[in-house]
């Protein structure tokens with residue numbers, strides 16, 4: 001993806017995630033795995049159920065859901081990024097009920113699912129409200145719909161350290177990404193719960209899933225390379241990326257551990 005490409009479009013989001021896929025997989029044990037398991041502990045798919053895992057990435061929530069529904073169930077795991085989906089497909093070997101699809105989930109047509117879950121993806125939709133309403137309509141009446149986002153403040157010290165380090169290397173301040181702005185707006189239990197209720201769900205409840213990242217430079221740098229943060233490195237050469245890494249880690253060195261707590265909002269389609 002070229003520098004300055006518009007990451008508010010579906011194509012812009014796709015480029016960023018295709019580039020991040022390998023490192024995203026390496027970060028999974030520290031971040032995506034615990035977050036995905038935390039969401040599935042809330043959606044609680046049961047044997048034989050049909051699940052739509054929207055924005056599945058490398059399968060962190062799709063895989064535990066597939067184990068829960070068993071061979072009589074089905075999980076459709078959908079992600080825009082072919083690289084991510086290919087990795088999810090590899091981890092799905094031995095779980096024939098887990099089907100992976102490279103597609104834009106905001107136009108995914110099948111419906112009637114018992115569970116629709118979207119972990120850390122909805123805030124990347126060009127229109128988060130309309131995209132989530134589309135997901136709500138993929139559930140059967142009475143079905144469960146869950147949207148997981150970062151708690152307000154989660155990852156912020158890392159984001160600020162990266163913005164500072166990239167700005168110093170580029171010689172100009174960086175803008176805050178649009179996805180971060182939505183997370184800051186919706187990232188508490190009350191705001192997220194009422195936003196999801198406004199998307200047409202009943203009995204909405206929000207669960208907090210605490211997580212703190214290890215203060216290990218390897219993991220903290222993987223957090224940049226294997227997440228949406230990676231987009232801030234676009235257009236930098238290897239030497240500049242090395243300088244960003246050094247500046248980023250230095251800014252984080254004396255701070256508190258990086259919090260990665262998520263909120264899982266669960267409701268029922270009336």
Ligand SMILES: C[S@@+](CC[C@H](N)C(=O)[O-])C[C@H]1O[C@@H](n2cnc3c(N)ncnc32)[C@H](O)[C@@H]1O
Nearest residue numbers: 017032055056057060079080104105119121124
């Ligand atoms: C932060 S990752 C989360 C992945 C996974 N749910 C997890 O928690 O490990 C966000 C994912 O959303 C996907 N995504 C963003 N917009 C999408 C869309 N419109 N349709 C399908 N996937 C999308 C990206 O490709 C990326 O894999």
